[in-house]
Amino acid sequence: MLEVEELRRSFGGVAAADGVSLGVAEGSMTALIGPNGAGKTTVFNLISGFLKPQGGRIRFAGRRIDGQRGDMIARAGLVRTFQTPRVLTRMSVLDNMLLAGRDQPGEGFAMRWIAPRRVARREQAIRRQAAELLLLLRLDHLAADYAGTLSGGQRKLLELGRVLMTEPRMILLDEPMAGIAPVLAAQMLEHIGMLRAERGVTVFLIEHDMEMVMAVSDRVIVMDEGRVIADGTPNAVQRDERVIEAYLGRTSAESAA
Amino acid sequence: MMEQFVQLLVNGLITGTVLALAGVGATLVFGIQRVANFAHGELLTFGAYAGLLLDVTFGENIVISALGAMLATGVLALALHLCVLHPLRGRGLVATSLVTVGLALMLRDVVFLIAGPQLHSYRINQTTVYNLGIARISPGQAIAMALAVVVTPALTLMLARTPLGKSMRATADNRDLAAVAGIDVDRIGRQVWFLAGALAGLGGVMTAVVQGVFDPNLGFQILFMIFTTVVLGGIGSAYGALVGGTALGLVMELSTWSGFAGGLDAKFKPVLAFLALILLLLWRPQGLFGRARVL
Amino acid sequence: MDLFNPGFWLFVAAIAGTYAIMALGLYVQFSLAGLPNFGHVAFMAVAAYAMAILVVRVAAPLPLAVVGGTGAAVVLAFIVGIPTVRLRADYLAIATVAASEVVRYLAMNLTDLTGGPLGSIGLLGPGQVAMYNTSWLGFVDRLVHAASSFTGMNFSRDAVVALLVWLLAVIAIAALASLERSPWGRVMRAIREDETAATAAGKNVFAFRMQALVLGGVLGAIAGMLLALQIGVFSPDDYEPTLTFYAYLILILGGSNRIWAIPLGAGLFSLLYSGTRFLNFFPLSLIDSGARAFLRLFLVGFLLVLFMALRPEGVLGNRRELLLEK
Numbered sequence: 001m002l003e004v005e006e007l008r009r010s011f012g013g014v015a016a017a018d019g020v021s022l023g024v025a026e027g028s029m030t031a032l033i034g035p036n037g038a039g040k041t042t043v044f045n046l047i048s049g050f051l052k053p054q055g056g057r058i059r060f061a062g063r064r065i066d067g068q069r070g071d072m073i074a075r076a077g078l079v080r081t082f083q084t085p086r087v088l089t090r091m092s093v094l095d096n097m098l099l100a101g102r103d104q105p106g107e108g109f110a111m112r113w114i115a116p117r118r119v120a121r122r123e124q125a126i127r128r129q130a131a132e133l134l135l136l137l138r139l140d141h142l143a144a145d146y147a148g149t150l151s152g153g154q155r156k157l158l159e160l161g162r163v164l165m166t167e168p169r170m171i172l173l174d175e176p177m178a179g180i181a182p183v184l185a186a187q188m189l190e191h192i193g194m195l196r197a198e199r200g201v202t203v204f205l206i207e208h209d210m211e212m213v214m215a216v217s218d219r220v221i222v223m224d225e226g227r228v229i230a231d232g233t234p235n236a237v238q239r240d241e242r243v244i245e246a247y248l249g250r251t252s253a254e255s256a257a
Numbered sequence: 258m259m260e261q262f263v264q265l266l267v268n269g270l271i272t273g274t275v276l277a278l279a280g281v282g283a284t285l286v287f288g289i290q291r292v293a294n295f296a297h298g299e300l301l302t303f304g305a306y307a308g309l310l311l312d313v314t315f316g317e318n319i320v321i322s323a324l325g326a327m328l329a330t331g332v333l334a335l336a337l338h339l340c341v342l343h344p345l346r347g348r349g350l351v352a353t354s355l356v357t358v359g360l361a362l363m364l365r366d367v368v369f370l371i372a373g374p375q376l377h378s379y380r381i382n383q384t385t386v387y388n389l390g391i392a393r394i395s396p397g398q399a400i401a402m403a404l405a406v407v408v409t410p411a412l413t414l415m416l417a418r419t420p421l422g423k424s425m426r427a428t429a430d431n432r433d434l435a436a437v438a439g440i441d442v443d444r445i446g447r448q449v450w451f452l453a454g455a456l457a458g459l460g461g462v463m464t465a466v467v468q469g470v471f472d473p474n475l476g477f478q479i480l481f482m483i484f485t486t487v488v489l490g491g492i493g494s495a496y497g498a499l500v501g502g503t504a505l506g507l508v509m510e511l512s513t514w515s516g517f518a519g520g521l522d523a524k525f526k527p528v529l530a531f532l533a534l535i536l537l538l539l540w541r542p543q544g545l546f547g548r549a550r551v552l
Numbered sequence: 553m554d555l556f557n558p559g560f561w562l563f564v565a566a567i568a569g570t571y572a573i574m575a576l577g578l579y580v581q582f583s584l585a586g587l588p589n590f591g592h593v594a595f596m597a598v599a600a601y602a603m604a605i606l607v608v609r610v611a612a613p614l615p616l617a618v619v620g621g622t623g624a625a626v627v628l629a630f631i632v633g634i635p636t637v638r639l640r641a642d643y644l645a646i647a648t649v650a651a652s653e654v655v656r657y658l659a660m661n662l663t664d665l666t667g668g669p670l671g672s673i674g675l676l677g678p679g680q681v682a683m684y685n686t687s688w689l690g691f692v693d694r695l696v697h698a699a700s701s702f703t704g705m706n707f708s709r710d711a712v713v714a715l716l717v718w719l720l721a722v723i724a725i726a727a728l729a730s731l732e733r734s735p736w737g738r739v740m741r742a743i744r745e746d747e748t749a750a751t752a753a754g755k756n757v758f759a760f761r762m763q764a765l766v767l768g769g770v771l772g773a774i775a776g777m778l779l780a781l782q783i784g785v786f787s788p789d790d791y792e793p794t795l796t797f798y799a800y801l802i803l804i805l806g807g808s809n810r811i812w813a814i815p816l817g818a819g820l821f822s823l824l825y826s827g828t829r830f831l832n833f834f835p836l837s838l839i840d841s842g843a844r845a846f847l848r849l850f851l852v853g854f855l856l857v858l859f860m861a862l863r864p865e866g867v868l869g870n871r872r873e874l875l876l877e878k
Contacts, residue, residue: 050748074754086749088742098735099742100753106735107755109763123735166754293642345861350642351588355804356860358797362853369846481650524661531650531657538643539635 001026001061001170001202002078007046008055016042018226020056024170024219029196029203031213034223035247040206041083043223044172048080049073061169075102077169081176085155087162089148093139094130096147096158100165101126126165133161137191153180153188160191170202171195177209189216214238222246258516260391265510267392271467273506274405279460279479280486280498281412282453288429288493289446290346292353296337297457298480299364304330304458305465305475306372312379319379319400323462327455334454335447343446361477368473376470383469397466404463409499412456416495425449429493482509482527485534489544497546505530560826562710568822569717570778574795575802575814576724577771582800583808584732585764586744587637590645591652592799594632595625595769596776597659597791601666603777604786607684608675614687618777625773626766628655633765637758649793660788671787672780688781692716717778721815724771729811740764794849801852804859807866816868824851 002024009017016039024030032040045051047058049070058066060078074080088096104126105111106119134140137157142150147158156176163171176192177185189212195201207213213220214234222230222237224246230237237243283297308326311317317325337360345356381396394402416422428435428445436442464479465471486505490497509529512521521529537544574596581587603621606612612620636647659666667674667682675682692709695716699707731737739760742750747757780786798821806817828848859866 048752050751069756070748070751071754071756074752079754080752082748082752086746086752088745088749090745091738091741095738095741099738099750099755102754104735107739109731109734109736109767112730112734112736119735162753293646341857341861348860348864350640351645352860352864354588354590354642354645355797355800356857358800359853359856359860362794362797362849363857364853366846366850366853370843370850373843374846481653484646484650522661525657528654528657531654534650535636535647535654538639538647542643 001028002047002204003059004043004047004056005058006056007043007053007058007066009042009046009051009053015226017046017053017056020223020226020228022221022228022231024202024204026202027196027200028218029192029216030205030219030221031217032204032206032221032223033208033210033213034229037225038223038246039226040223041174042226044080044174044206047073048078048172074166077167078172079163079166079168079170080172081156081159081163081174083174083178085152085159087147087150087155087158089146091147092144093134093147093150093158094143097130097134097161097165098123098126100162101129102166129165130161133164137161138187153184156180156188157184157191160188164195168201170204173203173205175206175208177207177212258514262511262514262516264392265514266507267389267394268398269507269510270503271394271398271401271405271506272510273503274409275401275460275463275467275502276479276482276486276506277499277502278405278408278412278456278463279483280490280502281416281495282449282456282460283483284487284490284493284498285425285429285449285495286453287487289432289442289449290342290353291432292350293357293484295354295357295480296361296364297453297483298476298478299361299368300330300334300454300457300476301461301464301479302365302368302473302476303333304461305471306368306377306461306473307458308462308465309372309377309379313377319381319466322379323404323459326458326462328458330458330461331451331455334457335451338447338450365473365477372473374472376472378470379466381466381469395467395469397469401463401467404459408459413499421448425452426495429495431493478527481534482530485530485537487544488534488537488542491544491546492542494544494546497544501545505533508533559708559710562708562714564822564826566710566714566717566782567779568818569714569721570775570782571798571802571822572721572814572818573717573724573771573778574775575799575818576721576728576811577768577775578796578799579768579803579808579811579814580728580764580771581768583803583811584737584740584744585761585768586641587761587765588641588645589648589765589768590793590796591632591648591650591655592768592772593791593793593795594628594648594652594655595772596779596795597652597655597788598628599625599773599776600672600780600786601659604672604675604682604684604780605665607687608672608682614691617684621777622770622773625769625776629766629769630762633762637761637765649796652791652793652796656788656791659791666788669787669789671790672785673787683784685781685784713782720774720778724774725811725814732811736760794852797856798852801856801859804856804864804866807868809865810868813866813868817866820867824855 004020004022007017007020020043032043034040042051046053049068049072053066056066057064060076065073065076088099105115105122112119131140134143137160139154139157139161147155150158176188192203193216196203217234220232220234220237221228222243229242229246230240279301286294304326307329308322311322311325312319341356341360345353381400385396386393387396387399416426424440424445425448428440428442429449432442461475464475482505486498486502489505490501509526512526512529513523577595578589578592581589599621602624603617606617606620607614632648632651636644639647660669672684673681692712695712696707696709699712739750739755743755743757743760750757802814802817802821805820806813825848828844828851
């Protein structure tokens with residue numbers, strides 16, 4: 001589904017992504033882990049078009065997407081969330097969902113006068129889709145509230161809802177469990193699992209909760225200092241020496257030298 | 258042709274120095290305030306007229322008039338800061354810009370109401386010309402140059418060597434860092450405003466004597482050139498403004514030299530400054546000396 | 553005494569309506585799309601000049617010239633918009649006002665094209681007085697005749713123009729209010745608050761912003777041409793940045809996040825502006841009528857500062873959805 005080759009990106013001399021190559025199989029749940037500053041979010045930003053790569057190739061469903069704009073990649077079916085959920089706080093929860101609906105003819109500014117019925121029909125369909133999703137996410141009772149009144153965990157769910165509205169083929173989740181109450185976290189996990197099982201969506205996520213990662217992922221990719229240092233099943237990766245070293249720092253052997 | 262070049266060089270240096278001095282004050286204020294101040298030009302207007310009052314009405318000599326203008330404008334700038342801009346800080350970039358526009362309109366039209374729209378001039382003989390051999394300058398230009406020669410080194414020294422100057426530069430360059438380093442940002446802010454006002458007042462007097470005749474639109478006409486100077490030198494960089502202003506003045510004057518394929522028509526000199534400003538904002542907002550920064 | 557002359561007030565009403573259209577254009581760019589365009593007056597200038605040049609030099613019929621004027625404003629929107637739309641808010645403000653000043657300076661100095669400092673009068677060269685609104689006046693007279701014979705009432709030119717202008721203004725505001733509530737408006741609101749979130753949701757932020765800029769430019773063009781047709785002459789001095797800030801004040805007076813507050817803002821503004829000529833009591837009577845213009849401008853500046861300081865949501869606005877806070 002997703003192939004990344006030799007991706008490169010530096011900031012002021014520091015290579016945040018230093019020749020990153022990885023692949024995510026269609027329909028899988030793949031985790032991207034690594035110590036802080038390893039470059040995981042940078043890779044997400046590069047893949048989703050929010051950052052321009054300085055080298056390398058990215059292929060999504062067989063087509064090259066490196067260098068494309070973020071909105072184009074999102075419309076192609078590769079959608080992402082953010083570490084700190086970016087919900088539109090001054091819009092209602094429902095409007096946040098409606099915004100993300102696909103293929104809305106009403107977004108063309110003259111369309112409501114040129115093809116009013118088509119616009120109305122699609123708007124109705126999107127409203128139905130949003131209502132269903134809000135119900136599923138158990139956010140329906142908040143539909144009319146400003147998104148700004150939501151708690152952190154609720155915002156993450158809303159962001160997930162927005163992602164679902166776009167009917168994606170693959171989603172990039174940046175720390176979906178971070179900082180939310182266990183009850184909501186469990187819900188989140190449930191929804192992600194359902195996405196994969198029922199809709200065949202490929203999931204690629206960044207996470208720090210090792211337990212959860214090891215339990216649910218098909219595959220784990222480990223990064224450190226801008227490079228991929230391990231790539232395999234959760235068990236294999238857990239036992240990989242390089243991974244252990246990256247997380248625990250330098251071994252005592254080196255410090256003695 | 259060479260003669261014209263040298264003349265333009267001299268003119269450019271003089272114009273450039275005015276821009277440089279006004280620019281230093283403006284860039285320090287912009288660096289600390291971090292918002293475009295559309296009222297800055299009106300400080301120059303105010304200075305020009307304050308000096309005029311002293312010169313024509315009270316009969317003082319040009320030095321006293323200039324000093325008086327500097328003092329008066331410094332106080333005005335400080336008052337604007339304390340009464341309007343400081344209380345309204347944190348309203349957002351556009352809101353504060355609109356407030357400065359409102360202040361500019363108020364200042365300019367008060368001057369229009371009091372002094373009238375007719376052209377004024379200082380008690381300088383407008384017709385004599387000093388022939389320096391390589392170039393000719395008017396008495397106004399000579400006075401401006403004399404003032405610049407005194408003020409610029411003093412200013413540079415103050416900014417470079419004194420603790421106050423260093424604090425000012427540090428705060429204008431990176432306000433948060435300066436606060437962390439223990440600088441009383443609010444107090445420095447007030448002092449910077451006064452200094453900016455004083456320099457603007459001086460700039461106004463200099464512009465008035467160089468132009469010969471002027472009206473209350475003086476400041477507005479020069480406002481964008483000051484913006485260009487500030488952006489060119491890097492917002493918050495005092496040295497940058499000194500270099501940027503001089504460079505801009507030179508470029509504007511020299512652009513009319515016939516050696517450059519006939520030269521630009523003098524009418525279009527300001528357009529050069531506007532275009533330079535737009536291009537800088539698009540491609541190099543940090544100017545020549547600023548660092549590329551995510552503000 | 554002017555105060556009781558209905559013709560005067562009808563004229564003020566017509567200008568108010570025109571200003572409402574101008575402010576509406578700015579509303580689309582600033583309040584809807586979040587673009588602080590400080591150079592709005594340039595759209596008015598470019599459209600007025602293009603229209604006048606087409607009528608006077610090419611003898612184009614007025615409807616065609618109006619289309620030409622609008623087209624010129626659209627071209628300007630692209631030229632200025634494409635590079636600046638991605639700029640940070642205050643840089644965009646400075647760049648746009650610098651651009652509008654370039655337009656004014658060019659109008660002032662490219663005398664062969666624009667008539668130079670004389671303005672529209674000089675479009676046919678020295679020695680001739682160029683007028684571009686004769687067919688407009690004829691059109692208005694036909695409307696007066698039609699209205700009078702249809703209703704039996706006596707309509708003046710001023711009344712017909714005022715009605716026409718306000719009709720246009722109301723139609724435009726209604727259309728845009730509807731657009732605001734549409735999915736297009738929804739995307740705009742999102743872009744205004746967080747363009748990264750909008751991009752992540754698959755919206756082409758640049759394209760939407762350009763649409764707002766062009767739409768606002770077209771409205772500005774219409775306002776500029778209406779103003780030019782009503783007054784009959786214009787010069788580069790009429791297109792100073794001050795006019796853009798009138799539009800901002802109108803938006804702020806009414807409430808910059810309420811589209812239907814625009815007529816109120818335009819009305820208040822025009823009242824205040826024209827009302828200064830009636831301040832014949834002490835101490836304002838000390839100021840001669842020529843200097844009243846400066847008093848008016850002072851008032852505009854004062855109101856800008858006052859409202860921004862004390863009531864940024866305007867007369868009708870809603871503090872919670874305040875747009876100017878960023």
